[in-house]
Amino acid sequence: MSRIGLPSRVSSALRYIWAVPATIVGAVFALLAFACGARARVRDGVIEVGGGLLASFLSALPSPMRLLAITFGHIVLGVSYVVLEAERGHEHAHVRQYEKWGLLFFPLYLGSSFIQLARGRHPYLDNAFEKQAVRVAATGRLNGTTGKQTRLETVVSRREAS
Ligand SMILES: [Zn+2]
Numbered sequence: 001m002s003r004i005g006l007p008s009r010v011s012s013a014l015r016y017i018w019a020v021p022a023t024i025v026g027a028v029f030a031l032l033a034f035a036c037g038a039r040a041r042v043r044d045g046v047i048e049v050g051g052g053l054l055a056s057f058l059s060a061l062p063s064p065m066r067l068l069a070i071t072f073g074h075i076v077l078g079v080s081y082v083v084l085e086a087e088r089g090h091e092h093a094h095v096r097q098y099e100k101w102g103l104l105f106f107p108l109y110l111g112s113s114f115i116q117l118a119r120g121r122h123p124y125l126d127n128a129f130e131k132q133a134v135r136v137a138a139t140g141r142l143n144g145t146t147g148k149q150t151r152l153e154t155v156v157s158r159r160e161a162s
Pocket of ligand 1: 090130133
């Protein structure tokens, strides 16, 4: 262990600990997903859960809640591995947001959506955290991602909004 590595490891551990309450919420959904045949894998320190009946379950949700992928702390749930791969830059940007805000991310995210709604804007597409995640994914500055993102999540939301 190098002296330089220690502060980085401590910092990394603190980010995981700070996000643990949100990760626990994700773990509950992950357990339900596992019961429906989903499987997990780890990418860049994040647990990605996909497959099984997740696609059927998420497509049965009411239109505004229909998502292809969603992040809770260090757990990302996606309808398939193809979607998880395509949305990695965006969803991992949300992971960084959880590392910054911890459990506060939930009320802050909802607050941003309510503010946009009150202004007559889209509560999802204009949400400050979503816009930041889109920006981070597009610039490809997150853990060596290429910046080539399909933004399936946005495409689906826009189609449903029209
Ligand atoms: Zn998002």
